[in-house]
Amino acid sequence: MDKAKVKKLIGDNIVVVVLILLCIGFGLASNTFFSSRNVSNIMSQMCQNALLASGLTYVIILGGIDISVGSIAGVAGVIAAFAGLQFPNMSVAGSILLLIGVGVGVGFVCGAINGGLIAYLDVIPMICTLSTLTALRGVAFILTGGQPVYGLPDNFAFLGAKRIIPTPGMPNGAVPVVVIFTVIVVAFMHILLSRTVFGRHVFAVGSNRNVAHLCGINVRKVTFISHVLCGITAGLCGITIASKLQNGQPNAGNTYEMFAIASTVLGGTSLAGGSGSVARAMFGCAVIAVIKTGMDLLQIYSYWQNVVIGCIIILAVVLDMAQKKRQSA
Amino acid sequence: MEPILRAKNISKVFPGVKALTDVSIDFYPGEVHALVGENGAGKSTLIKILSGVYTPSEGTVEYEGKEVDFVNPRQAIDAGIAVIHQELSIAKDLTVAENVWLGREKCKSMGLLEKARMNKDTQEILDFMKVNLSATTEAGLLNAAQQQMIEIAKVISQNAKVVIMDEPTSSLSEHEIDALFEQVRILREKNVAIIYITHRMKELTEICQRVTVLRDGCKVDTMMVADVDEKQIVNSMVGREMGDYYNKHKHTQGEEMLRVENLTRKGVFEDISFTAYAGEILGFSGLVGAGRTEVMEAIFGATKIDSGKIFLRGEEVTLDTPAKAIANNLGLVTEDRRRTGLLLAKNIVENTSLPSLPAHASKLGFVNVPWEKKVTQEYMDKLRVKAPNMYTILNTLSGGNQQKVILGKWMAADSNILILDEPTRGIDVNARSEFYALMHDFVTAGGAIIMISSEMPEIIGVADRVLVMREGRISGELKEGEINEQALISLASITSDSVAS
Numbered sequence: 001m002d003k004a005k006v007k008k009l010i011g012d013n014i015v016v017v018v019l020i021l022l023c024i025g026f027g028l029a030s031n032t033f034f035s036s037r038n039v040s041n042i043m044s045q046m047c048q049n050a051l052l053a054s055g056l057t058y059v060i061i062l063g064g065i066d067i068s069v070g071s072i073a074g075v076a077g078v079i080a081a082f083a084g085l086q087f088p089n090m091s092v093a094g095s096i097l098l099l100i101g102v103g104v105g106v107g108f109v110c111g112a113i114n115g116g117l118i119a120y121l122d123v124i125p126m127i128c129t130l131s132t133l134t135a136l137r138g139v140a141f142i143l144t145g146g147q148p149v150y151g152l153p154d155n156f157a158f159l160g161a162k163r164i165i166p167t168p169g170m171p172n173g174a175v176p177v178v179v180i181f182t183v184i185v186v187a188f189m190h191i192l193l194s195r196t197v198f199g200r201h202v203f204a205v206g207s208n209r210n211v212a213h214l215c216g217i218n219v220r221k222v223t224f225i226s227h228v229l230c231g232i233t234a235g236l237c238g239i240t241i242a243s244k245l246q247n248g249q250p251n252a253g254n255t256y257e258m259f260a261i262a263s264t265v266l267g268g269t270s271l272a273g274g275s276g277s278v279a280r281a282m283f284g285c286a287v288i289a290v291i292k293t294g295m296d297l298l299q300i301y302s303y304w305q306n307v308v309i310g311c312i313i314i315l316a317v318v319l320d321m322a323q324k325k326r327q328s329a
Numbered sequence: 330m331e332p333i334l335r336a337k338n339i340s341k342v343f344p345g346v347k348a349l350t351d352v353s354i355d356f357y358p359g360e361v362h363a364l365v366g367e368n369g370a371g372k373s374t375l376i377k378i379l380s381g382v383y384t385p386s387e388g389t390v391e392y393e394g395k396e397v398d399f400v401n402p403r404q405a406i407d408a409g410i411a412v413i414h415q416e417l418s419i420a421k422d423l424t425v426a427e428n429v430w431l432g433r434e435k436c437k438s439m440g441l442l443e444k445a446r447m448n449k450d451t452q453e454i455l456d457f458m459k460v461n462l463s464a465t466t467e468a469g470l471l472n473a474a475q476q477q478m479i480e481i482a483k484v485i486s487q488n489a490k491v492v493i494m495d496e497p498t499s500s501l502s503e504h505e506i507d508a509l510f511e512q513v514r515i516l517r518e519k520n521v522a523i524i525y526i527t528h529r530m531k532e533l534t535e536i537c538q539r540v541t542v543l544r545d546g547c548k549v550d551t552m553m554v555a556d557v558d559e560k561q562i563v564n565s566m567v568g569r570e571m572g573d574y575y576n577k578h579k580h581t582q583g584e585e586m587l588r589v590e591n592l593t594r595k596g597v598f599e600d601i602s603f604t605a606y607a608g609e610i611l612g613f614s615g616l617v618g619a620g621r622t623e624v625m626e627a628i629f630g631a632t633k634i635d636s637g638k639i640f641l642r643g644e645e646v647t648l649d650t651p652a653k654a655i656a657n658n659l660g661l662v663t664e665d666r667r668r669t670g671l672l673l674a675k676n677i678v679e680n681t682s683l684p685s686l687p688a689h690a691s692k693l694g695f696v697n698v699p700w701e702k703k704v705t706q707e708y709m710d711k712l713r714v715k716a717p718n719m720y721t722i723l724n725t726l727s728g729g730n731q732q733k734v735i736l737g738k739w740m741a742a743d744s745n746i747l748i749l750d751e752p753t754r755g756i757d758v759n760a761r762s763e764f765y766a767l768m769h770d771f772v773t774a775g776g777a778i779i780m781i782s783s784e785m786p787e788i789i790g791v792a793d794r795v796l797v798m799r800e801g802r803i804s805g806e807l808k809e810g811e812i813n814e815q816a817l818i819s820l821a822s823i824t825s826d827s828v829a830s
Contacts, residue, residue, distance in 0.1 A: 197690045204683055207672040214631055214661060214669060215684040215738075216652035274674050 026294035052260035055233030063273025064125035069234035071136035073253030076238030081149035081248025103239035111231015119223035149248030160243025206273035339388035366543035381405035421469030426451035474505035567814035575790025583607030592637030612792025660739025708737030729760025
């Protein structure tokens with residue numbers, strides 16, 4: 001391989017390089033970073049963010065944005081909790097079905113509101129989802145009266161908090177159920193985007209709406225469905241939070257959108273639209289999760305963590321723009 | 330009388346094209362000097378050089394007796410050379426006065442605007458122009474003609490000594506044109522030199538004193554309008570030598586492919602009827618803005634029609650979305666490759682397969698990757714696309730190769746009726762003749778081509794039959810043997826006769 005190719009390979013996979021460097025750095029700075037407990041911890045912490053990012057990737061490739069995902073997650077979690085109260089004797093399978101049903105249902109409705117406004121009424125995505133961010137958070141508080149919904153059966157927590165496959169070091173299970181669930185959803189979202197005609201259409205619309213329209217693509221429909229998908233993954237994120245906490249917090253998912261957007265952009269999805277990948281967004285999620293847990297281990301004040309994450313987003317966006325400029329030059 | 334502005338032996342070379350060759354023109358104060366010539370004759374290049382947008386490759390510009398070397402439009406404006414573009418540059422949310430002073434706002438110390446003074450000055454100019462407008466009206470509330478008055482007020486406020494007007498009447502109605510001419514006369518009385526670009530022959534006799542004809546980047550002649558008639562001017566616009574790179578073939582008209590009856594979109598095109606046959610290249614000629622592109626977009630389902638019928642192979646169809654047109658084997662190669670033709674940041678495979686993906690997808694909606702690779706390679710070979718491989722990003726290809734990818738895209742979608750809108754724009758000569766050969770192959774194989782072109786030699790050299798459009802209507806049809814520049818120009822130009830009728 002010649003130099004130019006190596007350079008391109010690194011350039012295309014910069015997020016992987018950053019991830020490895022971060023792991024080495026935190027690994028050297030803290031001797032517990034690579035412990036199986038911490039790795040498992042990082043993975044389960046990643047899940048909510050990964051679910052959000054998998055759907056966000058679609059709308060960001062379209063050149064849009066959805067900042068209401070955190071609020072959608074909040075509403076879905078609260079409704080899942082109310083639903084869970086109706087079945088005090090629920091089985092594990094029943095709880096999984098109930099949670100997924102609520103997550104998909106609430107996510108679909110919220111996504112369809114965003115998608116309808118953006119695709120068919122041409123509302124600017126940022127303004128539209130800023131409004132739904134506020135409104136849906138309000139809904140979560142109205143439904144709960146501002147109080148967390150307690151008293152849920154233990155099985156309700158299976159999806160979000162339980163671990164399976166015990167190992168000698170971790171008798172309670174090494175693999176969190178939520179990780180398996182997330183992997184399945186993310187894999188579905190990745191394949192849908194990268195292997196299907198619909199996925200191609202998302203890229204085409206994001207690259208150039210006019211061209212997509214003249215190639216027979218129903219631009220509005222593609223935009224609508226993408227927002228619905230983004231809503232559904234946000235709903236699923238919300239039910240995993242509720243399940244993990246075994247209660248319904250009206251405030252759950254608050255500000256998660258920032259981390260999800262950061263992960264997606266770190267994963268190389270361009271905010272200008274047209275390119276991106278769900279799989280790479282997962283590396284972005286890993287970077288964020290590693291930074292957060294790493295800073296926890298190093299006992300960095302949590303307010304500073306927000307500053308660091310914010311700076312990383314700016315850096316990612318600046319790099320993205322620089323790359324765009326280089327390409328068009 | 331001394332000329333105020335002189336172009337002296339100006340040539341302008343762009344990569345691959347010589348846009349102007351040794352053009353010398355004198356412009357006199359108090360005179361309206363028309364620049365005429367067909368599309369691509371070099372008019373816009375010349376005015377861009379005079380107004381500081383381009384610098385000439387050779388030759389000089391003299392202004393008020395001194396050689397000048399404007400490096401940007403601002404310097405030209407400051408010196409007193411103003412341009413009123415065909416597309417008006419009005420900020421719709423600002424008032425008339427704010428538009429007039431835009432970029433040159435009068436300020437007090439501390440940077441505060443002198444609103445009252447700007448309003449008063451603007452009102453004085455408007456009154457001087459005898460137009461019934463208030464300086465404080467929001468510009469967006471005004472119609473096109475009134476907005477043009479803002480541009481003229483701006484020019485007066487700049488104390489411009491030379492005003493370049495690029496087809497100022499193209500969007501005006503008959504009586505608005507009279508109002509505009511009144512302003513042109515006022516400018517003349519102020520001893521301003523006016524350079525007036527137009528396609529409308531009748532305007533020459535109405536307000537112009539001198540006319541210069543450009544053809545293929547060369548000056549043909551400068552004449553006093555009083556000494557010549559319309560016919561002589563039109564004659565001097567034509568008569569170029571034709572290159573033989575068209576390599577014109579004779580085609581045999583086959584069965585009817587597309588028939589359009591009374592297609593109308595109000596205010597854009599009206600009563601368009603024509604038939605395109607297999608084995609034939611049907612040319613669409615006319616001036617830019619005659620409505621040709623709009624008609625084709627409507628047929629392709631990209632825009633709506635108010636009335637009219639479309640028949641494909643004898644059967645009436647409704648093509649209200651591009652998807653339906655594509656399913657009926659229509660393909661549209663748009664005029665603007667970069668904006669509406671290609672996904673520039675995507676590779677050749679993704680571009681080639683885009684319109685046909687749904688037709689070849691698996692039941693679950695997965696992309697048929699082996700098929701798309703096969704078909705892309707097939708058309709890259711057939712059309713001789715020069716690229717390292719099929720995963721090359723479109724941005725890195727030359728214009729000619731990009732155009733071949735678009736053609737391949739529609740061939741991969743099994744199009745048998747191709748609409749080509751200015752297909753060879755921005756493509757060098759070799760790539761052009763290659764492209765014409767591909768068009769020939771396509772119709773010989775039983776396809777139908779409709780080609781819009783504003784370049785007359787291309788129409789003459791390539792089309793088997795030609796329809797000419799003028800101001801949203803078909804003004805005539807030319808069959809084999811009748812297609813020549815004379816006929817094309819007289820059908821396309823807005824002459825006294827056509828306006829009167």
